[in-house]
Amino acid sequence: MAGSLKDQLLKAGVASKKQAKQVELDQRKQKKQKKAPSDQATAQHLEAARLEKIEKDRLLNEQRKKEQDRKAALAEIKQLAQQHQVRLPSQADVRYNFIYDSKVKHIWIDSALQKQLALKQLTLVAVEAKFVLVPTEIAKRIIQRDPLAVVQDEEERKKQIAAEEAEYADYAIPDDLDW
Structure with a gap:
């Protein structure tokens, strides 16, 4: 009894070659279908990893672009x-005193520059930890790029304080309050 069952059936005449090929084809399809779920899981895992990498790359590129724009x-x-x-x-x-980053700073100027600062012809700008005076028109252009670069003058600070106080204007302080 040498040979496979297929060979034996073909010799006995029970099955034809066409039927044997069909059975082999069906068996291969069944094996492939059994492997397919694991292949599908692998394919889904690969697709998820690919999409995750694309999203990560997009976020990294966004971050780089923001950094380049800031620079x-x-x-x-x-x-x-x-x-x-x-x-x-x-x-x-x-000695001209001003507030920058919640600290009192100063620069030395003469009376002519002090008058120009008072008339708002000049504005104080912080550039790389140094303070320079620039014309107000230039300061407006700088504000468009970075509002924090311009050192706010006292009047703007007073306006902010007034706005904060206006929020609480509707609340009356009781007269009988003891401290």
């Missing part, structure tokens, strides 16, 4: 400030 804006601010800065006098006699 470009800082470079523009620096260039505007350098081109249009008003030189501080070497014989300054007035």
